[in-house]
Amino acid sequence: MRYISTRGQAPALSFEEVVLTGMASDGGLYVPEEVPTLSHDDLAAMAGLSYAEIAFRVMKPFINGEIDDETFRGIVEEAYATFSHDAVVPLNQLDANHFLLELFHGPTLAFKDVALQLLGRILDHFLMKRGERAVIMGATSGDTGSAAIEGCRHCDNLDIFILHPHNRVSEVQRRQMTTVLADNVFNVAIEGNFDDAQAMVKASFADQSFLNGTRLVAVNSINWARIMAQIVYYVASAVALGAPQREVSFCVPSANFGNVFAGYMAYRMGLPVERFVIATNANDILHRTLAANDFSKQELKATLAPSMDIVVSSNFERLLFEAYERDGAAVAELLERFQAEPTALADAPLARLREKFASHSVDDATILEVIREAHHRTQEILDPHTATGYRAAERERGDAAVPMITLATAHPAKFAEAVVKAGFPGVPLPPHMDDLLEREERYSVLPAELSAVQQFVAENRR
Numbered sequence: 001m002r003y004i005s006t007r008g009q010a011p012a013l014s015f016e017e018v019v020l021t022g023m024a025s026d027g028g029l030y031v032p033e034e035v036p037t038l039s040h041d042d043l044a045a046m047a048g049l050s051y052a053e054i055a056f057r058v059m060k061p062f063i064n065g066e067i068d069d070e071t072f073r074g075i076v077e078e079a080y081a082t083f084s085h086d087a088v089v090p091l092n093q094l095d096a097n098h099f100l101l102e103l104f105h106g107p108t109l110a111f112k113d114v115a116l117q118l119l120g121r122i123l124d125h126f127l128m129k130r131g132e133r134a135v136i137m138g139a140t141s142g143d144t145g146s147a148a149i150e151g152c153r154h155c156d157n158l159d160i161f162i163l164h165p166h167n168r169v170s171e172v173q174r175r176q177m178t179t180v181l182a183d184n185v186f187n188v189a190i191e192g193n194f195d196d197a198q199a200m201v202k203a204s205f206a207d208q209s210f211l212n213g214t215r216l217v218a219v220n221s222i223n224w225a226r227i228m229a230q231i232v233y234y235v236a237s238a239v240a241l242g243a244p245q246r247e248v249s250f251c252v253p254s255a256n257f258g259n260v261f262a263g264y265m266a267y268r269m270g271l272p273v274e275r276f277v278i279a280t281n282a283n284d285i286l287h288r289t290l291a292a293n294d295f296s297k298q299e300l301k302a303t304l305a306p307s308m309d310i311v312v313s314s315n316f317e318r319l320l321f322e323a324y325e326r327d328g329a330a331v332a333e334l335l336e337r338f339q340a341e342p343t344a345l346a347d348a349p350l351a352r353l354r355e356k357f358a359s360h361s362v363d364d365a366t367i368l369e370v371i372r373e374a375h376h377r378t379q380e381i382l383d384p385h386t387a388t389g390y391r392a393a394e395r396e397r398g399d400a401a402v403p404m405i406t407l408a409t410a411h412p413a414k415f416a417e418a419v420v421k422a423g424f425p426g427v428p429l430p431p432h433m434d435d436l437l438e439r440e441e442r443y444s445v446l447p448a449e450l451s452a453v454q455q456f457v458a459e460n461r462r
């Protein structure tokens with residue numbers, strides 16, 4: 001299996017190359033050239049298997065034999081042993097036919113752990129095999145940075161530098177990053193805002209000469225291996241509820257679209273899915289596009305669900321590639337127009353999307369109302385991201401006989417501000433993290449200057 005770009009110009013790559021590369025040279029994103037299939041029998045045979053075993057079976061065709069089975073099984077088992085629940089991603093029943101898929105039992109309490117625990121280990125494996133080292137650089141306003149650090153802290157061949165805006169991330173989120181005292185982990189607090197940090201990371205990828213030939217790797221959500229890892233929990237949860245004999249639907253709190261795109265891949269592989277409901281917060285580009293064919297940027301709004309605060313949804317390009325029947329030139333043309341001005345999808349691709357996707361946008365006031373309502377009805381305290389999903393799932397339910405699985409993307413303790421605003425006293429951190437506020441921290445404060453940051457990276461990488 002090879003991987004091709006959504007814009008049709010970049011060379012096709014192997015799995016190993018795609019994992020080490022990130023964005024394609026034509027500005028597109030890599031997708032598998034053919035979608036592997038999971039037959040009815042393949043799915044039926046997964047009933048009752050461990051999460052790691054299902055993960056091995058679902059991902060194997062994407063790996064293409066580039067990691068031998070025994071090694072890959074070991075990587076998968078190690079990655080998911082870091083989760084604090086034996087089911088890794090347990091289902092929690094909310095009503096007769098509505099379920100929460102709890103994706104927050106990993107080391108940083110949000111769903112990004114599912115992909116990053118695996119990606120760090122896969123990267124380390126390929127680097128060891130090549131006898132190379134690599135540097136990871138990323139900017140974060142919260143979830144991704146801590147999940148990337150936890151995913152790489154044990155990787156011998158990787159050094160990770162995560163930039164966050166100084167004094168502008170919550171204490172819990174900062175400490176989840178800065179209390180990891182591993183030798184290959186470097187936290188940098190930038191005297192500026194998130195955009196400053198992001199811009200310096202982008203500039204460093206554009207001109208990597210400051211690293212004298214060492215590879216710079218991105219672990220953001222455009223990395224194919226992250227999508228691949230996320231396909232697994234769609235399959236595992238559907239099988240737990242009766243797939244392939246029974247269809248299910250999914251509701252996904254969405255921003256960059258990596259998560260729900262992974263669900264769509266599971267469907268394309270053969271998982272019977274009635275529909276996907278995309279939940280957004282007030283940053284509603286995905287909802288506007290699907291509901292009103294308004295594919296345009298709007299100003300960023302800071303919401304109570306900050307990990308879904310985006311202007312552009314980068315992985316949506318992967319779905320557009322399918323909706324435009326894999327016409328890379330058409331996708332490139334649409335996205336160039338989108339960068340310049342408000343635009344719209346052509347009729348046929350939009351109609352194709354609407355066959356499988358519904359959407360709903362949830363504002364801050366409604367997030368608070370939903371947290372109270374869900375608690376009243378189920379005794380569960382939802383985090384604000386999951387709350388958008390809870391409401392969207394109810395509003396866009398479709399066939400009530402089909403089980404609805406809403407993805408719980410974060411633990412409520414991680415977003416206590418919204419929970420407290422909704423009128424609750426707060427949520428304690430889970431036991432393995434209850435001393436987080438007492439742990440020793442380590443980070444460096446640097447000015448928002450590219451040369452200072454690059455010098456720091458060049459001097460400290462091992």
Ligand SMILES: *Cc1c(COP(=O)(O)O)cnc(C)c1O
Nearest residue numbers: 254255256257258259307409410
């Ligand atoms: C990243 C994140 C999302 C959005 O996921 P995408 O894959 O970007 O659509 C939703 N909820 C939480 C808690 C997140 O951290």
